[in-house]
Amino acid sequence: MPLLALQAALGVLLLALAAAGAGCALFPRMGAQFRPWERLAFSFLGGWGVFSLALYLIGQFVFSRRMIVLATVGSAVLGTRFLWRIWRRGELPGPHLERRAFLPAVIVVFILVVTAVAGLAPVVGNWESDTVAYHLLGPKVWLKAGIIRPVADNCHTAFPQTAETMYAALFAIGGPLAPCFADFFTFGLLLAVAASLGIRCGLDPSGGWWVAAIVATTPAIFAGSHFAFVDGLYAAFFLAAVRTALDADGLFEWTSFGVFRGLLIATKYTGLLAVPVLAVGLAFLHRKGEQQKWKQASAGLAAAGIATALVGAAYYVRNWVLLGCPIYPPPPGLVHLCHAKYLSAQAVQDFHRYILQRGAGLGRGPLAFLLLPFNLTYHTANFHGAGGIGLIPLGLAPIGILATRKSRPTKLLVILTVLLTLVWFLTQQESRFLISVYAIAIVFGVIGWRHSEMSGRRLERAAAGLLVGVSLLYGLFMIVKPEVVSIHAVISSGYAAKRRTQLVPYAESFDYLNQNPSVQEVLILDRSVPPFYLDKNYVKPVGQWGELTVAGVKNSQDALAAMRSLSITHVLDVNSTVAPFQVQEPAAGLQLVFEAENQRVYRVN
Amino acid sequence: MNLDSQKSLPSLMTRLFSMLPAGWMLVVLLLFIAIRVIGSRSFQSLHVFGKAH
Numbered sequence: 001m002p003l004l005a006l007q008a009a010l011g012v013l014l015l016a017l018a019a020a021g022a023g024c025a026l027f028p029r030m031g032a033q034f035r036p037w038e039r040l041a042f043s044f045l046g047g048w049g050v051f052s053l054a055l056y057l058i059g060q061f062v063f064s065r066r067m068i069v070l071a072t073v074g075s076a077v078l079g080t081r082f083l084w085r086i087w088r089r090g091e092l093p094g095p096h097l098e099r100r101a102f103l104p105a106v107i108v109v110f111i112l113v114v115t116a117v118a119g120l121a122p123v124v125g126n127w128e129s130d131t132v133a134y135h136l137l138g139p140k141v142w143l144k145a146g147i148i149r150p151v152a153d154n155c156h157t158a159f160p161q162t163a164e165t166m167y168a169a170l171f172a173i174g175g176p177l178a179p180c181f182a183d184f185f186t187f188g189l190l191l192a193v194a195a196s197l198g199i200r201c202g203l204d205p206s207g208g209w210w211v212a213a214i215v216a217t218t219p220a221i222f223a224g225s226h227f228a229f230v231d232g233l234y235a236a237f238f239l240a241a242v243r244t245a246l247d248a249d250g251l252f253e254w255t256s257f258g259v260f261r262g263l264l265i266a267t268k269y270t271g272l273l274a275v276p277v278l279a280v281g282l283a284f285l286h287r288k289g290e291q292q293k294w295k296q297a298s299a300g301l302a303a304a305g306i307a308t309a310l311v312g313a314a315y316y317v318r319n320w321v322l323l324g325c326p327i328y329p330p331p332p333g334l335v336h337l338c339h340a341k342y343l344s345a346q347a348v349q350d351f352h353r354y355i356l357q358r359g360a361g362l363g364r365g366p367l368a369f370l371l372l373p374f375n376l377t378y379h380t381a382n383f384h385g386a387g388g389i390g391l392i393p394l395g396l397a398p399i400g401i402l403a404t405r406k407s408r409p410t411k412l413l414v415i416l417t418v419l420l421t422l423v424w425f426l427t428q429q430e431s432r433f434l435i436s437v438y439a440i441a442i443v444f445g446v447i448g449w450r451h452s453e454m455s456g457r458r459l460e461r462a463a464a465g466l467l468v469g470v471s472l473l474y475g476l477f478m479i480v481k482p483e484v485v486s487i488h489a490v491i492s493s494g495y496a497a498k499r500r501t502q503l504v505p506y507a508e509s510f511d512y513l514n515q516n517p518s519v520q521e522v523l524i525l526d527r528s529v530p531p532f533y534l535d536k537n538y539v540k541p542v543g544q545w546g547e548l549t550v551a552g553v554k555n556s557q558d559a560l561a562a563m564r565s566l567s568i569t570h571v572l573d574v575n576s577t578v579a580p581f582q583v584q585e586p587a588a589g590l591q592l593v594f595e596a597e598n599q600r601v602y603r604v605n
Numbered sequence: 606m607n608l609d610s611q612k613s614l615p616s617l618m619t620r621l622f623s624m625l626p627a628g629w630m631l632v633v634l635l636l637f638i639a640i641r642v643i644g645s646r647s648f649q650s651l652h653v654f655g656k657a658h
Contacts (some may be wrong), residue, residue, distance in 0.1 A: 214637040217609070266613075377633075377637070378636065378637065378640045389636055391633055391634065394633050395629065395630045395634065396630070396634035398629070399626050399629075448626075452626060452627075452630075455623075455626070457623060457624075457627065459624065459632075460623075460624075460626050460627040462627075463626075463627040463630040463631050463634070464626075464630055466630075466634060467630045467633065467634050470634060474637075
């Protein structure tokens with residue numbers, strides 16, 4: 001374990017340096033409104049996305065470990081040179097911290113350390129965990145195949161892959177623990193960008209630290225930012241786009257905005273809805289400008305549009321070419337316009353039904369929309385809220401908005417918040433998809449807190465302090481409690497093994513298949529079996545979402561009949577919640593070589 | 606005409622208005638405690654608070 005942890009740390013360090021290399025152009029060109037630490041954070045974040053895009057594009061042709069190492073080391077050399085230069089010029093942010101910022105800084109460091117250490121725990125979970133089902137499955141399969149392609153048995157691996165491409169690079173360089181360990185870095189970037197937005201809205205540096213601390217201790221934000229989830233990174237790109245747009249003046253700044261906006265749609269499909277939201281917000285912001293400025297902004301927005309399209313297009317064009325549809329699985333509007341490979345009309349319909357059902361929240365009527373601030377605070381589980389959003393968005397953000405209602409950033413952020421929430425409300429009400437809005441609400445919450453502190457009214461000051469204290473403690477409790485289990489698994493190999501047996505379905509069969517050298521190609525008959533844990537090549541004819549991956553094979557019996565033509569050496573058959581054992585005893589041409597509870601492995605004779 | 610009462614009404618309104626933020630925060634806080642306690646002890650089936658993943 002210590003060696004694996006060291007390898008993971010090295011992998012994250014190299015990838016972070018590579019990100020610095022890819023994003024170093026941002027640092028000197030960002031406007032004077034940005035402090036050095038803000039420029040550095042934006043350079044790392046933009047570089048993380050751009051380097052991922054570069055790997056993704058190369059990976060369409062070759063995705064070998066050698067290529068990944070070469071590209072990473074090359075970019076890391078650039079990054080090291082860039083950091084060395086700004087350090088020599090004295091532009092690297094120093095360790096100085098004002099006294100008022102000490103407590104929030106301690107909270108931020110504490111949460112990041114917890115994220116990093118817990119991220120070193122071996123990955124566990126069943127097919128219901130997105131991490132196991134597709135965030136890490138795709139990268140693992142790409143590395144085995146030496147090329148980036150959607151994994152046919154899980155259509156989610158065709159989602160935009162900015163985060164996943166970096167997970168693959170982390171796997172290749174940092175080993176099996178690196179992807180989840182890297183979360184502390186991307187989560188830290190989200191906190192930095194949120195703090196930067198807070199400062200742009202009028203907070204002082206210690207206020208920025210408080211924004212970071214409260215964002216870090218918001219359970220729903222944490223849930224989407226660790227364990228290889230991509231929602232935190234997505235929110236960081238969104239906030240970076242907003243922050244850049246607020247002060248965009250020249251062509252480079254508008255292009256930077258366009259790149260961050262492009263990274264949104266290159267990270268999650270929901271970015272496709274955030275792009276028009278950003279356009280409406282910016283049009284509103286510039287509506288009363290002078291003609292000359294409006295012209296400048298229009299030219300900038302056009303450049304931004306081109307940058308967005310260039311950054312985001314690759315993922316959609318690839319899907320269109322390989323899978324028959326730019327958005328895969330196709331959304332309701334595209335179902336009749338394109339034929340999605342591997343997916344039957346029924347499978348697509350089932351998928352839509354699942355999304356609607358999962359994202360129903362507490363209804364989709366006007367009253368449910370108006371009650372969202374209340375429901376998201378107190379009824380978080382109805383939105384898969386993973387512990388909720390604390391009390392600051394509801395208790396203090398309205399005060400912050402009222403206090404700064406005439407300022408330009410507030411107007412833009414309020415419009416974006418309302419529109420993003422509306423889009424989320426009408427599509428899928430999954431709490432972690434709204435992290436950008438929570439972060440904005442926290443910015444206003446801290447402004448509201450400051451406003452209350454300066455009001456001179458003792459009761460208001462006390463109530464605000466109490467609210468922040470309770471919310472922080474609650475958030476810390478909700479975050480740290482489940483992470484203790486992961487940290488336990490990091491420090492105790494015995495506990496890690498026990499946890500694996502409990503939480504990895506069919507772990508014994510996977511161990512047998514992975515350790516047996518005669519196993520070459522495994523046939524997985526049950527769609528609930530997570531192939532992430534299998535190190536060997538496999539065929540899963542019926543995928544998690546009903547994907548049919550082999551022509552002419554529609555069920556397990558078809559697959560068993562076709563196993564010789566598929567060069568199958570072993571068959572994994574399980575008794576699951578989805579279906580019973582599929583191989584009928586005595587099985588012709590198959591020999592039972594391993595058996596454990598609810599799981600059987602056969603060798604093909 | 607009672608001049609004192611004419612003065613006191615706006616002053617009272619201002620005072621009440623100035624207490625709104627504190628009142629709002631306390632309501633948010635008390636509701637949280639109430640729902641958290643009720644949610645965890647009496648109405649667990651409501652699943653007021655969820656767990657990660």
